[in-house]
Amino acid sequence: xxxxxxxxxxxxxxxxxxxxxxxxxxxxxxxxxxxxxxxxxxxxxxxxxxxxxxxxxxxxxxxxxxxxxxxxxxxxxxxxxxxxxxxxxxxxxxxxxxxxxxxxxxxxxxxxxxxxxxxxxxxxxxxxxxxxxxxxxxxxxxxxxxxxxxxxxxxxxxxxxxxxxxxxxxxxxxxxxxxxxxxxxxxxxxxxxxxxxxxxxxxxxxxxxxxxxxxxxxxxxxxxxxxxxxxxxxx
Amino acid sequence: xxxxxxxxxxxxxxxxxxxxxxxxxxxxxxxxxxxxxxxxxxxxxxxxxxxxxxxxxxxxxxxxxxxxxxxxxxxxxxxxxx
Numbered sequence: 001x002x003x004x005x006x007x008x009x010x011x012x013x014x015x016x017x018x019x020x021x022x023x024x025x026x027x028x029x030x031x032x033x034x035x036x037x038x039x040x041x042x043x044x045x046x047x048x049x050x051x052x053x054x055x056x057x058x059x060x061x062x063x064x065x066x067x068x069x070x071x072x073x074x075x076x077x078x079x080x081x082x083x084x085x086x087x088x089x090x091x092x093x094x095x096x097x098x099x100x101x102x103x104x105x106x107x108x109x110x111x112x113x114x115x116x117x118x119x120x121x122x123x124x125x126x127x128x129x130x131x132x133x134x135x136x137x138x139x140x141x142x143x144x145x146x147x148x149x150x151x152x153x154x155x156x157x158x159x160x161x162x163x164x165x166x167x168x169x170x171x172x173x174x175x176x177x178x179x180x181x182x183x184x185x186x187x188x189x190x191x192x193x194x195x196x197x198x199x200x201x202x203x204x205x206x207x208x209x210x211x212x213x214x215x216x217x218x219x220x221x222x223x224x225x226x227x228x229x230x231x232x233x234x235x
Numbered sequence: 236x237x238x239x240x241x242x243x244x245x246x247x248x249x250x251x252x253x254x255x256x257x258x259x260x261x262x263x264x265x266x267x268x269x270x271x272x273x274x275x276x277x278x279x280x281x282x283x284x285x286x287x288x289x290x291x292x293x294x295x296x297x298x299x300x301x302x303x304x305x306x307x308x309x310x311x312x313x314x315x316x317x
Binding site: 170 | 282
């Protein structure tokens with residue numbers, strides 16, 4: 001009798017991976033100071049994350065070649081999701097499973113303009129990679145103001161997220177990251193002082209408009225200035 | 236082009252990188268990433284991240300939030316901290 005193929009290379013089944021995720025979620029929601037997380041659950045999560053490295057490297061190779069073909073400067077980076085972020089996400093989406101998380105392996109390309117973003121996106125589709133998810137936050141920005149294109153492709157049975165951003169979109173996103181590093185609001189996830197969240201959303205909107213050649217009205221600028229003052233104590 | 240992996244440790248109270256180690260081998264980088272993370276699992280004062288790119292200069296652009304030097308484009312509509 002052939003053995004059932006385990007879900008992970010480390011020999012864990014999908015339900016074992018999910019159970020480990022559930023344990024880490026419970027640990028995070030209980031009192032963090034109550035003690036360390038279940039070591040076995042952590043080991044399974046680490047082992048699972050490890051398996052995204054090879055598919056991620058392959059996807060990055062492909063992405064780099066697409067960017068190159070478009071004649072754009074190669075600004076491509078990759079990362080494996082931090083374990084605390086993985087657990088936070090499991091907490092944020094109560095019903096999600098670790099084994100189905102789609103952005104454990106992620107990469108990003110900073111491309112010169114929206115046109116190049118569209119071209120690289122087309123190449124991703126033409127490359128016979130199985131696209132399992134696509135979020136065009138240029139057409140429908142996140143409530144935070146975030147813009148960009150996210151495409152999730154399958155490689156070696158693992159989902160890998162590709163983020164395509166223009167320089168100004170990236171600049172805005174790093175701006176948010178920097179404020180979060182300072183204040184730990186969780187702005188990326190839509191948490192934080194409402195005035196600051198509004199200001200950041202307007203900031204992304206204005207940068208988008210300006211990038212498209214629009215000139216912001218005096219009325220907008222006045223309102224932006226007003227929001228800036230309101231948000232100042234939170235910066 | 237070979238990918239270099241950088242294990243970054245950002246100190247949230249000092250507001251700066253306190254460690255930056257480069258690895259040519261992905262498996263070594265990953266082992267160290269997990270080891271460091273579990274060592275700090277009850278310490279929310281640092282952010283540990285493993286990022287890869289062709290060079291540190293590229294990482295400073297793709298993951299620029301961890302670096303003091305601001306390489307990204309600026310706009311009057313950006314919201315500056317401080």
